[in-house]
Amino acid sequence: MRRQWFSRRSAPSVTHTRIRALRCPDSSSAGPDGREVSRDDRTSDALSGHLAEDIDSIRSVIGASGDVVFRPFELFDGRPAYLVYISGLSDEQQIDSDIFKPLTKGGTTVHSYTANAPADLRTIGDAFVTAGSTEQVATLEEALHHVVVGLQVLLLVDGEPHGLAISIGGGEQRGVEEPETEAVIRGPREGFTEDLRTSITLLRRRIRSTELVVEFRTIGRYTQTKVALCFLRDIINPSLVDEMRQRLDRIDIDAIIDSGYLEELVEDNAFSPFPQLQNTERPDVVASALLEGRLALISEGSPFALIAPIDLWGALQAAEDYYERxxxxxxxxxxxxxxxxxxxxxxxxxxxxxxxxxxxxxxxxxxxxxxxxxxxxxxxxxxxxxxxxxxxxxxxxxxxxxxxxxxxxxxxxxxxxxxxxxxxxxxxxxxxxxxxxxxxxxxxxxxxxxxxxxxxxxxxxxxxxxxxxxxxxxxxxxxxxxxxxxxxxxxxxYLQPVSPFSRSSTGDVVLRAPQWAMRRRPEQTSRQNVRRQSAAMAPDQRVPRSKRNT
Amino acid sequence: MRRTVTALLLCAVCLVNTGCWDSTEIDRLAIVPMTGVDLAPDGHSVLGTLQIIRPSELGTAGGGAPATSTGSPDTFIVETEQGSTNVDPLSRARAKLSRRLFMGHRRVIVIGEAYAREGMGGLIDEILRNPSSRLRTYLVIAHGATAQSVLQLAYPLNRLPSDAIVELEQGGTALEMDSRMFAESLAGYGDPSAPGLDVVPPVRENEAPSFQLDRIAVFREDRLVGWLDGPQSDGYLWILGKLKRKDVTVAIPGHPGAVSARIGTTRSKRWVTWAHGNPQLNIDVSANFDVTQNTTDLTFTTPAEVDLLKSAIANHLRNHMAQAMNALQKDFQADPLDFADAVYRSAPQRWRQMQPQWRQVYKEAAVAYSTHVHVRNTGLLSTLLPHTTSNAPGRVQ
Structure with missing residues (x-):
C-alpha cells in the first residue's frame, strides 16, 4: 500500500505483448511471466521475400497513418519494388536523386550487369544507392523500427528476403539561433536546437578531442527518444559516469518529451526545491562544464542540455562571467x-x-x-x-x-x-x-x-x-x-567546494579569479586530471626576462 | 506517508494556534520618542509625561507632502500621569491609550530640575532594569522648568522635538550624555553630569517658545547640585575634549581688534600627580585652530605673530577651564570629571585612606593646566586687501 504511486506500471496483459513488442522494439523484453522474449524467438517476423505479402504486413501495422508513403516502382532490372517512408521526415529531392535516379531505368544509363543477373540487395545498397548509409534488415520488426524510429527510407524488392534501410535525413528543423533565456553581451551566440545531431555537432565543434565521449541510449517506450550522455573521458571521475548510466538505465517511461522529464527522473533528491541538474541552451556552457569534469545529457527534441553534478555557487555564475575581464x-x-x-x-x-x-x-x-x-x-x-x-x-x-x-x-x-x-x-x-x-x-x-x-x-x-x-x-x-x-x-x-572545503577550487565561488590564476579544475569532479594550465601566463611571467627583478 | 502528513499537519496547526504572540502591527503602536520625569506636587511621587507620535501628521499614506509643516506641535500628543514609581505613570497612561505604548524608540528623557535635585537613582534603576528602555536614551535636565512643560514644546527646525535634542547633543557644542554613560559615572567614584535645557521665550509675539542646550547640570552622586553656563560650560567641555564645533574669539594684547579661530581637532587628558601626599589635578588640552576672521593689524605671516595668537588662545582656554574647575571644586564640590577615579588608579592605597574626606581634598586640590595650541591655516589672501577702517562692522573693539 505504501508508495504505491512510485511502483512501476503493472505488466501489460498477454494479448498485447506481441503488438507492444512490435511497436516498441526496445521496451522491456521480459514478458509478463518473466520469460525472455529475445529476437531470435520471433522468426515468424522475418520478411518473406514476397513483396506484396511484406507490404501488406507493414501496411497492417502502420498503414492507417496517412503520412506513411508506400511508393511502388520498378527496379532497373524489371523487378517490382517499394519504398516505404514517412513523408516530410526525409527530403523528397534527395530520395529522388539518391534512390530513384540510380535504381530506375529512367535514371540509369548503362548497367553492365543488368537484366541477366539480377542485382541482390547488398549490391544495390553498396553500388547504386548514393545516400550516406544503408543497412539491411531481416525482420518486419526491424523494418518498422527503421521507418518509425530511425526515420529512414525502407526499400523492399520482390524476391529479396531482406529490406534496405536508407538514411536520407532532412525534414523540417529549426536553425541554430541565439538562446533567448541565456543572452550574453559578449560571448558565443549559438544555442542548441531540438535536433540532437545538430546539438552534438555544436558541442563537437567546441571540443575537438578524441576524449569527448558521446554515448547514446534510447528512452521512452513510445517516443524512443535518443539521449546523449557526453563527457570527457580523461577528466571526469569515472564513478560519476557509472552513476549516471545506472540512473538512465533505470528509467522506464512511456515518453521523454523534453529534457525536463529526464531531470526529474535522475535527480538525487526529488523533494528538494533546489535544482540538482543545470539546464542550459548554450553549447559553450556545456563545453566548459565537460572541461570541469562534469557530464551532460542532451536529449532529442529539447534544446536544453542537462549538466550534472552542479553546486549551489554555480547558480550565481553566468556564462558571461568567463568572457568578460x-x-x-x-x-x-x-x-x-x-x-x-x-x-x-x-x-x-x-x-x-x-x-x-x-x-x-x-x-x-x-x-x-x-x-x-x-x-x-x-x-x-x-x-x-x-x-x-x-x-x-x-x-x-x-x-x-x-x-x-x-x-x-x-x-x-x-x-x-x-x-x-x-x-x-x-x-x-x-x-x-x-x-x-x-x-x-x-x-x-x-x-x-x-x-x-x-x-x-x-x-x-x-x-x-x-x-x-x-x-x-x-x-x-x-x-x-x-x-x-x-x-x-x-x-x-551541493555546497562543495565550501563544504566540504577544498582550498584549490574556491577561486570561483565568491571571486572569479583571473583566467591565469585558475590553474586547477574543481577537485570533486575531476580528481584524476586537475591541472588546467601551466603557470606560464602568470603576470610576473609576462615581464620580459631582462626586466624581471629576481 | 500518513504519519508524515499527520506530523506536518500538527506542525501547521501549532503555527496557526500561536496567534502570533508578540506581533503588533505598526499602526497599532503608540510610538514614544521622548518622556519626561517631574516631581509631583506632593513632593514624593513621580509625574511622568509621555510624548506620543501621530504618524499620520508626520508622513503620508498615499504620497505627496505630509499633512503638517515642520515645527508644528500637531505631530505629537502629550499625556501626563502621576505614580509612585517611574513605571507607574506609564501603566496609568496605557489605560487611556487605544494603542500599545512602544518605548523602543525613546531617544530622550527630559528631567525636571526639581526631580533631579531629589535624586536620579530611581529613574536610572528603571532604565537599567526595564528591557523596553534603551540604554542609549539621552538625558536632559530642564533648567528652571518642568519636563511636562518642555515636552509641550515644538522645535521649529525638526519635525520631532526629540530629534532636535538628539542632534543638539551630538552637534559638538553641548555635552552628550546617554543613560549608559550616566549610570557608569554613577557607578564610579566620580559624579555624573548632564546637559541642561533652557526654554527660550519667543522672539516675536505669535511664535511658540523653543529650547536650547547651553548649560551643564552638575550632580553630586545622583542629586543635581548646580549648573555650569557660559565660559564655565565651555571650559568644562574643553577639559572633556568634547567641544567640537565652536569658534573662539580672542583679543591679542597690544593689538586692537580681535581674532576668531575655528576649532579643528581637540584632544584632552586628565591625570593626577602627587605633591607632599596631596593630589594635584593635571589637565592637558591640545587643539588645532584655523583663523576665520582677523580684525587686528597682525597678518600672521611670521612665526612670532602666530605665537602671539597661540598664547592668546591658550590663555583664553586656560581662563575658561579655570572658571569651570573653580565652580566644580569650590561651589559644588562635585567631581564630574572623574578625578576620583584617576586618584584611585594612580594610588589605590592612598585613595582608600582618602576616600572619606575626598570631597574636602578635592575642594583644596591644586590644578595644573597645560595647553598645546596649534594654528594651522591663517589665511593669506586678505592680507592683500587695503587696510580697512577700524569701525567697519564685524570688528570687535
Whole structure:
C-alpha cells in the first residue's frame, strides 16, 4: 500500500505483448511471466521475400497513418519494388536523386550487369544507392523500427528476403539561433536546437578531442527518444559516469518529451526545491562544464542540455562571467550574492521587523512606515502575501501571454499594483517598494531554475517571519542550510567546494579569479586530471626576462 | 506517508494556534520618542509625561507632502500621569491609550530640575532594569522648568522635538550624555553630569517658545547640585575634549581688534600627580585652530605673530577651564570629571585612606593646566586687501 504511486506500471496483459513488442522494439523484453522474449524467438517476423505479402504486413501495422508513403516502382532490372517512408521526415529531392535516379531505368544509363543477373540487395545498397548509409534488415520488426524510429527510407524488392534501410535525413528543423533565456553581451551566440545531431555537432565543434565521449541510449517506450550522455573521458571521475548510466538505465517511461522529464527522473533528491541538474541552451556552457569534469545529457527534441553534478555557487555564475575581464565580473558577482539575499529575505524581514521588532528600524523610517500603514486595512503579513502573489501572477501572465499582449499586461499590472492600490489605501507604499525590489532581485539570479527555488522559499520565509518574527526566519534559514548541506547532485555535495572545503577550487565561488590564476579544475569532479594550465601566463611571467627583478 | 502528513499537519496547526504572540502591527503602536520625569506636587511621587507620535501628521499614506509643516506641535500628543514609581505613570497612561505604548524608540528623557535635585537613582534603576528602555536614551535636565512643560514644546527646525535634542547633543557644542554613560559615572567614584535645557521665550509675539542646550547640570552622586553656563560650560567641555564645533574669539594684547579661530581637532587628558601626599589635578588640552576672521593689524605671516595668537588662545582656554574647575571644586564640590577615579588608579592605597574626606581634598586640590595650541591655516589672501577702517562692522573693539 505504501508508495504505491512510485511502483512501476503493472505488466501489460498477454494479448498485447506481441503488438507492444512490435511497436516498441526496445521496451522491456521480459514478458509478463518473466520469460525472455529475445529476437531470435520471433522468426515468424522475418520478411518473406514476397513483396506484396511484406507490404501488406507493414501496411497492417502502420498503414492507417496517412503520412506513411508506400511508393511502388520498378527496379532497373524489371523487378517490382517499394519504398516505404514517412513523408516530410526525409527530403523528397534527395530520395529522388539518391534512390530513384540510380535504381530506375529512367535514371540509369548503362548497367553492365543488368537484366541477366539480377542485382541482390547488398549490391544495390553498396553500388547504386548514393545516400550516406544503408543497412539491411531481416525482420518486419526491424523494418518498422527503421521507418518509425530511425526515420529512414525502407526499400523492399520482390524476391529479396531482406529490406534496405536508407538514411536520407532532412525534414523540417529549426536553425541554430541565439538562446533567448541565456543572452550574453559578449560571448558565443549559438544555442542548441531540438535536433540532437545538430546539438552534438555544436558541442563537437567546441571540443575537438578524441576524449569527448558521446554515448547514446534510447528512452521512452513510445517516443524512443535518443539521449546523449557526453563527457570527457580523461577528466571526469569515472564513478560519476557509472552513476549516471545506472540512473538512465533505470528509467522506464512511456515518453521523454523534453529534457525536463529526464531531470526529474535522475535527480538525487526529488523533494528538494533546489535544482540538482543545470539546464542550459548554450553549447559553450556545456563545453566548459565537460572541461570541469562534469557530464551532460542532451536529449532529442529539447534544446536544453542537462549538466550534472552542479553546486549551489554555480547558480550565481553566468556564462558571461568567463568572457568578460575579471574585475567587473567580481563586482557583478557580489551584486548577485547581495540580490539573491534580497530576493530571499527582503519581504520576510520587512514583515518580521515591522510586526515584531520595530525597535530595529531607525526612528524616522519607523514613522514613515507607520504613516503609510495608517490607512491600510490588512495586517502586514496578509498585505505582503497579497502583493507577492499578485506579482507572481503578473509574471506568469507575462510569460504565457502572446508577446503582443504582454506589454499591455505589464502596464495594467504596474498601474494596478504600483499606483492604484496605494492610492486606494489597500496596500502601503513601502510594501510596493519591497515587492518591486524583490522582483528585480529575483531576476538577477542567472540560473532560472535556481531563482525558482528562491521564489518558493521566499514565501515560506514570509510565513515564518510573519508568524514568529526574525526568530522564524533564522530557524527556516537554518533548516535550509541543513538541507543544502545534505543535498547532493549526482552524489557530489551541493555546497562543495565550501563544504566540504577544498582550498584549490574556491577561486570561483565568491571571486572569479583571473583566467591565469585558475590553474586547477574543481577537485570533486575531476580528481584524476586537475591541472588546467601551466603557470606560464602568470603576470610576473609576462615581464620580459631582462626586466624581471629576481 | 500518513504519519508524515499527520506530523506536518500538527506542525501547521501549532503555527496557526500561536496567534502570533508578540506581533503588533505598526499602526497599532503608540510610538514614544521622548518622556519626561517631574516631581509631583506632593513632593514624593513621580509625574511622568509621555510624548506620543501621530504618524499620520508626520508622513503620508498615499504620497505627496505630509499633512503638517515642520515645527508644528500637531505631530505629537502629550499625556501626563502621576505614580509612585517611574513605571507607574506609564501603566496609568496605557489605560487611556487605544494603542500599545512602544518605548523602543525613546531617544530622550527630559528631567525636571526639581526631580533631579531629589535624586536620579530611581529613574536610572528603571532604565537599567526595564528591557523596553534603551540604554542609549539621552538625558536632559530642564533648567528652571518642568519636563511636562518642555515636552509641550515644538522645535521649529525638526519635525520631532526629540530629534532636535538628539542632534543638539551630538552637534559638538553641548555635552552628550546617554543613560549608559550616566549610570557608569554613577557607578564610579566620580559624579555624573548632564546637559541642561533652557526654554527660550519667543522672539516675536505669535511664535511658540523653543529650547536650547547651553548649560551643564552638575550632580553630586545622583542629586543635581548646580549648573555650569557660559565660559564655565565651555571650559568644562574643553577639559572633556568634547567641544567640537565652536569658534573662539580672542583679543591679542597690544593689538586692537580681535581674532576668531575655528576649532579643528581637540584632544584632552586628565591625570593626577602627587605633591607632599596631596593630589594635584593635571589637565592637558591640545587643539588645532584655523583663523576665520582677523580684525587686528597682525597678518600672521611670521612665526612670532602666530605665537602671539597661540598664547592668546591658550590663555583664553586656560581662563575658561579655570572658571569651570573653580565652580566644580569650590561651589559644588562635585567631581564630574572623574578625578576620583584617576586618584584611585594612580594610588589605590592612598585613595582608600582618602576616600572619606575626598570631597574636602578635592575642594583644596591644586590644578595644573597645560595647553598645546596649534594654528594651522591663517589665511593669506586678505592680507592683500587695503587696510580697512577700524569701525567697519564685524570688528570687535
Amino acid at each position: 575579471y574585475p567587473i565580473v567580481n563586482l557583478i558577482r557580489w551584486l548577485r550574492y547581495l540580490f539573491m539575499g534580497i530576493a530571499l529575505y527582503l519581504p520576510s524581514l520587512y514583515v518580521a521587523i515591522t510586526t515584531f521588532h520595530q525597535e530595529m528600524l531607525p526612528t524616522k523610517l519607523l514613522i514613515s512606515i507607520a504613516a503609510a500603514r495608517e490607512v491600510t486595512p490588512f495586517p502586514a503579513l496578509v498585505e505582503c502575501l497579497l502583493m507577492e502573489v499578485t506579482f507572481e501572477a503578473l509574471r506568469e501572465a507575462g510569460v504565457r501571454l502572446p508577446k503582443t499582449v504582454g506589454s499591455a499586461i505589464s502596464i495594467v499590472g504596474a498601474l494596478v499594483i504600483g499606483q492604484s492600490a496605494v492610492e486606494a489605501g489597500i496596500v502601503s507604499a513601502p510594501m510596493v517598494i519591497v515587492v518591486a525590489i524583490t522582483g528585480i532581485a529575483s531576476f538577477v539570479i542567472p540560473r532560472f531554475s535556481f531563482a525558482i527555488a528562491i521564489r518558493m522559499l521566499r514565501f515560506a520565509m514570509i510565513l515564518a517571519g510573519g508568524l514568529i518574527g526574525v526568530f522564524g526566519i533564522v530557524m527556516l534559514t537554518v533548516a535550509v542550510v541543513i538541507h543544502l548541506s545534505s543535498l547532493r547532485s549526482l552524489g557530489v555535495p
